[in-house]
Amino acid sequence: MSRQPHPHPEHRRRWLIWTLVAVPVALAAIAGGPWFYARFLAPDPAEPLALSTPGPTETAAPPVDEIEEVDGTWTVAAGSEAGYRLGEVLSGEQVTVVGRTDQVSGGVVLEDGSLLEAEVLVDVASIVTDESARDAYFRRALDTTTHPQATFEVTDPVDVTALEGATEAVTVQAPGTLTFHGVARPATAVLEVQPTGSDQVEVAGQIPVTLEDFDLTAPDLGFVTVEPTATVEMLLVLTR
Secondary structure, eight states, X not given: OOOOOOOOHHHHHHHHHXXXXXXXXXXXXXXXXXXXXXXXXXXXXXXXXXXXXXXXXXXXOOOOOOOXXXXXXXXXXXXXXXXXXXXXXXXXXXXXXXXXXXXXXXXXEEETTEEEEEEEEEEGGGOBXXXXXXXXXXXXXXXXXXXXXXXXXXOSOEEOGGGTTOOSOEEEEEEEEEEXXXXXXXXXXXXXXXXXXXXXXXXXXXXXXXXXXXXXOOOXXXXXXXXXXXEXXXXXXXXX
């Protein structure tokens, strides 16, 4: 029986050196993967949802027709968005997570210069971030099969008479009820309202939330810790 030739000593030495270098590097990559992602690969978080502004080449906002009469029924239209913003600590690195969806509906009723009724509905299961694994966890945690929608409903009248004749943003606070994960809690939305036409307005809003108030526990998986508070964001295009 022929004997297999032994590797040349120089080849064996190179193989040993490569092994001594490659194995620790591979182990470090596995152990430090989340840190490496958070430090170098994680995308910059999207800016908060906000009212539209002139583009960088424009010197002034385009002219906008004044809203002479705010009363009436307004409907959430195409171009609306909603989602959440929260903080994570990923292997010691701070990361801001932003989830968004354009599956938003609802409506608003104004009478005598007051916001009497308003309901915004968001398809929670369609909210996505930059990581599909995180989105899957998010849907399981919120049990979107049982509770597919989140809603915000105004509970007390809000004075919006400042919108009549306005050509720039007006800020109001809207007390209401925020419902998701099958739990309803009082919440106040801070809203910026801007006319963009005689029959169209934009509304940018934020609602701070504490996860445990909605029977949610901020996960702590060792290498990733989720902050216990978050912000619900919305940008609504209303037409009538």
